[in-house]
Amino acid sequence: MLQLAFIRQNAEFVKERLRIKNFSESELVDAIVQLDDQRKKTQSEFDNTQAKINAASKEIGQLMAKGEKEIAENKKQEVASLKSSLQPVAEKLATIEKELNETLVKLPNIPSEKVPPGKTPADNVTLREGGKKPVLPSRAVPHWDLAKKYNLIDFELGNKITGSGFPFYVNKGAKLQRALIQYFLDFNIDAGYVEYQPPIMVNEASAFGTGQLPDKEGQMYHATEDNFYLIPTAEVPVTNIYRDEIVKENDLPIRMTAYTPCFRREAGSYGKDVRGLNRLHQFDKVEIVQIVHPEKSYATHEEMVLHIEKLLQSLELPYRILILCGGDMSFTSALTYDFEVYSAAQEKWLEVSSVSNFESYQTNRMKIRFKDANGKTQLTHSLNGSSLALPRIVACLLENNQTEKNIQLPKALHSYFGNSVID
């Protein structure tokens, strides 16, 4: 969530930036300032009365020690009346604080100045393209046909065992998954990221910390018996590693990577977009996360984009990088670059990575802070990016590299896959 002090000092600016995100309830900004005014006033009132009560209680203790019971009893009466006058103040304060927090949490992050205006994915701005679109053989087919032809993925079996969107990977299909995960992780570790294997279920506090709750409650699978959520991305457990921590400035940047399965309910999606590997309920992804000094987050963001670009280039896939427009960005992000690869047989671009700077929006929720040179605690910034989401990469690898008799894998994968072709 946005920092309260920042909202107070920049109320008009916040409202203006929120418009770029197509956030209509800008009156919430004024509500927050008003609630905070009330909170301050009420808290002063509470604190002052409580101070009197504390002082009187201390006196009672001293009087009792001296054996002056009469006077002590009188004091008790005094405290009792102070307490009863405090009661409604305490309730009012609790109500205000609750409302303030609930309102604060409803405000999305404000977009950075680099974010282009716009409402739909059509308004996203292409930053650059790379790689070459392949020329496919005349009888080229989409990945779901290739997956069947080479016995790599069994969607029907997934339907039987779980439901749609939960495919089985078989034989070389399974091995390709394993090779990609291993390759992506090694690529990140070589760049200085520390590997974690996190739990894939998280508690409420973690889901709140990265912003999945309360905003995207319906998008996560919820194990209600234990109140755990299946993670939609490794971002959730990994960023939360540092929740409620104050790190040393020297410890920054913190660079982490993790492979996890990801679970998304994708309520409401159907049709062509969900065919084959295009949109699944369970998929594999390697994620990178950084916790950084606030002055460095934008430089880090660019560095992460280059890192992922290098990874995509090594896979020899045609790609493009987009800057998401205000209307297409996530609730929590200040700036997001999306990576898309071109799926040659489907003839469309598929999103395979999203690299975002959250500034202090997540870290303010999680209270991930550091002590600066002056000994002052400040919020860190957090960033993350997919490196990469597997299914659509697999879709493109299969489609773009198909020949009449096999699928040619990029060099980078040969040693991981143990072969240069799938046949």
Added chain:
RNA sequence: GGAGAGAUGCCAGAGUGGUUGAAUGGGACGGUCUCGAAAACCGUUUUACGCGCAAGUGUAACGAGGGUUCGAAUCCCUCUCUCUCCGCCA
């Protein structure tokens, strides 16, 4: 799943109703000493919020939430987690 024990500051660990935000030890940081280091010695070392230009000061927090009391780290209840034993099990 059953029985028992426990959860205190960066860590270890005292504290069982009244100046305890918290003894003591360790660590970390700063200083003295040293050519430098070690050792020794001195000092500093939680966070959030309110008021204040500031120094400072008030309130809250001893796993979380509630309760008892004039007063709770200390007593009671619920929950979470950890440990030990039994059961089950990859």
